[in-house]
Amino acid sequence: MSILKVDNVTAGYTPESSILHGLTLELNEGEIVSIIGPNGAGKSTLLKAIFGLLKPTEGQILLRGENIAGMPPFKIAKKGLSYVPQVDNIFPSLTIQENLEMGAFIRDDDYSGTMEGVFSLFPVLKERRNTRAGTLSGGQRQMVAMGRALMLNPSILLLDEPSAGLAPIFVSSIFEKIKEINATGVSILIVEQNAKEALKMSHRGYVLAMGRNVMDDDSDALLNNEDVGKLYLGG
Amino acid sequence: MISLIVYGIIVGCIIALGAIGLTMVYKIVGIANFAHGDFMTLGAYIALVMVSIVLPWVGIPDTRFGPLSFGWRMVIAFPVSMLFVAFIAIFFDKLLYKKLRKKKSNAVILAMSSLGVAFIIRMLILIIWGSDYVFYRPGLLRPALFLPLGIRIRPDEIFIVCTAIFLVVLLHLFLNRTKMGKAMRATSDNPDLALVTGIDTERIISWTWAIGGALTAAGGILYGIDVQLHPGMGWNFLIPIFAATILGSIGNIYGALIGGFVIGIAQEVSTAFLEPTYKLPVAFMIMIIILLVRPEGIFGKE
Numbered sequence: 001m002s003i004l005k006v007d008n009v010t011a012g013y014t015p016e017s018s019i020l021h022g023l024t025l026e027l028n029e030g031e032i033v034s035i036i037g038p039n040g041a042g043k044s045t046l047l048k049a050i051f052g053l054l055k056p057t058e059g060q061i062l063l064r065g066e067n068i069a070g071m072p073p074f075k076i077a078k079k080g081l082s083y084v085p086q087v088d089n090i091f092p093s094l095t096i097q098e099n100l101e102m103g104a105f106i107r108d109d110d111y112s113g114t115m116e117g118v119f120s121l122f123p124v125l126k127e128r129r130n131t132r133a134g135t136l137s138g139g140q141r142q143m144v145a146m147g148r149a150l151m152l153n154p155s156i157l158l159l160d161e162p163s164a165g166l167a168p169i170f171v172s173s174i175f176e177k178i179k180e181i182n183a184t185g186v187s188i189l190i191v192e193q194n195a196k197e198a199l200k201m202s203h204r205g206y207v208l209a210m211g212r213n214v215m216d217d218d219s220d221a222l223l224n225n226e227d228v229g230k231l232y233l234g235g
Numbered sequence: 236m237i238s239l240i241v242y243g244i245i246v247g248c249i250i251a252l253g254a255i256g257l258t259m260v261y262k263i264v265g266i267a268n269f270a271h272g273d274f275m276t277l278g279a280y281i282a283l284v285m286v287s288i289v290l291p292w293v294g295i296p297d298t299r300f301g302p303l304s305f306g307w308r309m310v311i312a313f314p315v316s317m318l319f320v321a322f323i324a325i326f327f328d329k330l331l332y333k334k335l336r337k338k339k340s341n342a343v344i345l346a347m348s349s350l351g352v353a354f355i356i357r358m359l360i361l362i363i364w365g366s367d368y369v370f371y372r373p374g375l376l377r378p379a380l381f382l383p384l385g386i387r388i389r390p391d392e393i394f395i396v397c398t399a400i401f402l403v404v405l406l407h408l409f410l411n412r413t414k415m416g417k418a419m420r421a422t423s424d425n426p427d428l429a430l431v432t433g434i435d436t437e438r439i440i441s442w443t444w445a446i447g448g449a450l451t452a453a454g455g456i457l458y459g460i461d462v463q464l465h466p467g468m469g470w471n472f473l474i475p476i477f478a479a480t481i482l483g484s485i486g487n488i489y490g491a492l493i494g495g496f497v498i499g500i501a502q503e504v505s506t507a508f509l510e511p512t513y514k515l516p517v518a519f520m521i522m523i524i525i526l527l528v529r530p531e532g533i534f535g536k537e
């Protein structure tokens with residue numbers, strides 16, 4: 001059974017104009033699922049709708065069978081979902097350590113083990129733990145953003161273009177980290193511009209265009225599909 | 236001149252206590268709170284009720300601490316009044332601003348509503364206490380101490396500076412050491428991300444109002460101790476408070492603190508050259524000049 005199901009969702013930034021038009025998508029336990037598609041397709045909008053930042057005007061978002069559509073984001077976080085937005089995904093004036101502490105805001109238990117886990121995944125963060133996050137480079141910010149999301153010990157992680165703006169060497173290392181996170185049992189829904197790389201590490205993929213799901217299949221099938229290759233994978 | 240600077244620092248403390256709250260409310264709640272000065276007045280009058288009616292009735296003796304003009308009654312009244320105004324600030328948020336936020340009202344509507352709150356509070360104070368000037372302790376001679384360099388300062392004024400410093404240090408520790416304080420900074424940095432992280436930003440907003448209200452109430456009581464109480468006192472502080480907030484870059488707590496001192500000193504020093512009634516225009520001028528020359532304030536990024 002799918003752990004997260006977006007069922008026929010219509011949503012937008014204003015009630016009059018929808019960006020997503022009856023979109024359906026599923027994430028199964030333990031999977032990495034990629035969402036690819038051109039700029040403005042509605043990929044980020046979809047993640048915002050899942051996380052309660054936008055209220056769908058139609059359809060359901062089912063988390064383990066429970067409809068969470070329109071629930072406030074802070075309640076969704078309590079259900080084991082974590083989200084790394086595409087932009088503005090850190091607290092710039094807080095230190096790295098404080099960013100991670102905020103990630104654990106809703107936890108009442110001892111989270112020092114989780115923080116050690118994040119530090120061993122991203123050792124740079126430990127070295128620079130008392131640096132303000134706003135002064136970091138793009139790659140390190142992305143690490144802080146992912147680290148913050150992991151502090152919840154989420155069962156599902158939503159990532160919006162984690163490799164955006166990173167130098168090529170960082171891109172492959174961030175994808176390695178994502179695989180490592182997935183190996184610990186976290187199901188991951190990832191939006192990516194580096195569509196080829198993303199599909200290579202994921203189980204399945206969805207192609208979005210103009211707020212609609214135009215294709216979904218196993219990653220290998222999408223990678224070998226001529227149309228997808230021409231239109232979205234850069235030939 | 237040095238005396239004027241010293242007195243400017245004292246007034247600056249009071250302006251800073253107001254400006255810190257104003258800047259926090261602006262940054263986190265998104266409201267240019269025109270009722271901030273009247274929260275200040277309210278704080279001063281609540282303390283008056285405490286020291287002149289409630290605490291004598293409870294049987295707290297009318298003591299005085301050494302050379303200071305007040306004693307145990309004020310020590311109790313002070314935090315009680317801060318707490319009271321904190322709750323009043325939260326009350327108005329729940330009653331009014333929360334609904335406007337839900338409707339996504341724009342900044343002008345929010346500011347105008349706060350102006351409405353300002354009038355309501357001031358009118359209530361006028362109705363209850365009248366328009367006279369009143370003292371916490373009428374008829375008391377309050378001699379100044381003579382310090383080197385020709386500085387004259389009353390013991391009460393030393394207390395004012397110490398209390399302001401104490402409150403600012405307390406706020407600093409709260410914001411940097413406690414979970415709620417860090418969440419408040421996080422929300423001020425990036426409200427959407429705070430929500431996504433699991434922080435209930437409505438709760439943070441309540442905390443912000445509470446802190447803003449309590450600090451400005453403290454400013455009002457300190458002014459009352461130093462000078463006197465009057466229903467228009469807080470309203471008269473509104474321009475210096477806004478000037479300090481803008482000078483110190485809107486949203487920057489430490490900027491507001493520095494801004495408070497700068498405006499306080501500028502206002503007092505101006506009396507060496509101008510009529511004292513020009514103090515407010517001086518604060519206003521500074522505000523206009525900053526808005527024209529460097530609208531992001533002295534601590535703002537380009």
Ligand SMILES: Nc1ncnc2c1ncn2[C@@H]1O[C@H](COP(=O)(O)OP(=O)(O)OP(=O)(O)O)[C@@H](O)[C@H]1O
Nearest residue numbers: 013014019037038039040041042043044045046086
């Ligand atoms: N905050 C917003 N308010 C109004 N419209 C928005 C907002 N953000 C995005 N949009 C619009 O929604 C549509 C989809 O945007 P979205 O950000 O979801 O695209 P995307 O697939 O994530 O694109 P990209 O690859 O550039 O990140 C676009 O037409 C965009 O202009």
Ligand SMILES: [Mg+2]
Nearest residue numbers: 043044045086
């Ligand atoms: Mg996007």
